[in-house]
Amino acid sequence: MEVKFFTPTREYTEKKDEFNRAIHSVLNSGNFIMGREVTDFEDAIKKYTGAKYAVSVASGTDALVISSDILGFKNGKEVITSPFTFLASTSCIAKGGAKPVFVDIDEDTFNIDANKIEEKISPNTVGILPIHLFSQMSDMDKVTDLASKNNLVVLEDAAEAFGMKWKGKNNDVYRHSGTIGDMGIFSFFPTKTLGGYGDGGMIVTNDAKLAEMAKMFRVHGASKKYHYDYLGYNSRLDTIQAAVLSVKLKYVDEAIEKREKVSTWYKERLDNCDYIKIPSVKGEQRPVYYVFNILAQSRDKLAAYLKQNNIGTSIYYPIPLHLQKCFNYLKYKEGDFPVAEKVSKEILALPIYPEITENEVDFVCSTIKRFYKK
Structure with a gap:
């Protein structure tokens, strides 16, 4: 698949x-x-x-x-x-x-x-x-x-x-x-x-x-x-x-509802996986799952394994802006924003869009679990 x-x-x-x-x-x-x-x-x-x-x-x-x-x-x-x-x-x-x-950022959000x-x-x-x-x-x-x-x-x-x-x-x-x-x-x-x-x-x-x-x-x-x-x-x-x-x-409200359903599928299927963390929503608000992120141990190896199994992922963001070359003039250095730096090494976005099927989410989640059982 x-x-x-x-x-x-x-x-x-x-x-x-x-x-x-x-x-x-x-x-x-x-x-x-x-x-x-x-x-x-x-x-x-x-x-x-x-x-x-x-x-x-x-x-x-x-x-x-x-x-x-x-x-x-x-x-x-x-x-x-x-x-x-x-x-x-x-x-x-x-x-x-x-x-x-x-x-710096809040690691949970x-x-x-x-x-x-x-x-x-x-x-x-x-x-x-x-x-x-x-x-x-x-x-x-x-x-x-x-x-x-x-x-x-x-x-x-x-x-x-x-x-x-x-x-x-x-x-x-x-x-x-x-x-x-x-x-x-x-x-x-x-x-x-x-x-x-x-x-x-x-x-x-x-x-x-x-x-x-x-x-x-x-x-x-x-x-x-x-x-x-x-x-x-x-x-x-x-x-x-x-x-x-x-x-x-x-149709955007319908699309938002479908994204919410997809996020629930991911949360249910990955809840018992000890190697990943799912972000939490804080504050009195109504979220919209534009992206579904996890924090994953051995993130880069997991991403490579998912790619081998024809599953698309993305990393938002691999390098925080304070460490980007274009902002060298601001004189920030590694360690200045430890939470952002830590998250950048662990974060991985999984496929989510209104048209994705439950079978496809099942496949993504089972592949993630299979990776950690190797």
């Missing part, structure tokens, strides 16, 4: 006619840039997340860069974030000349350890950039409390967190990821819970001024055609991608 780490073809096959109609509608209209489907999709995102404003852009990375620019992450200012994440979560800070200041943020706040700190990773959100109660106490802005990296919601201790209702801080971003990269057929991203906010700036920044900083208020970017969500994503958004 072959179990791919991810495949988009099963979903396309299931809903082929609907996807084809959406794409052909755009092709027939000839309006490929900022077409009606883009505005419709932005409105749908606002309705789904509860955000007052949603501004689509070309990628999740662009959403981070533009938001960082707008929020003043530049000119030597410090922004506190996690070293255990994808590059874009930190390069967006460095691109504008701001300084990333790392905080892989998110930033919010208890360690306050000690890194300095007079030069301007913001906090929490990343909601894999299946759950960072502790937004502590993040927002610290931000309010120290007059800091918060940019939520919710690239992997579409559908996740946080209630915490101080709220009566669950709030969607990305809508709690000053600005939040989503990625619609194909593997995401809500993923397109190419790159795509979204900026959400409840602040009218920030939303207006984001709309200008995505079109070179123009308030109207050929009138430039800012030095902006060229970053627009393709109309075809908006059409595809609008189809997928109709």
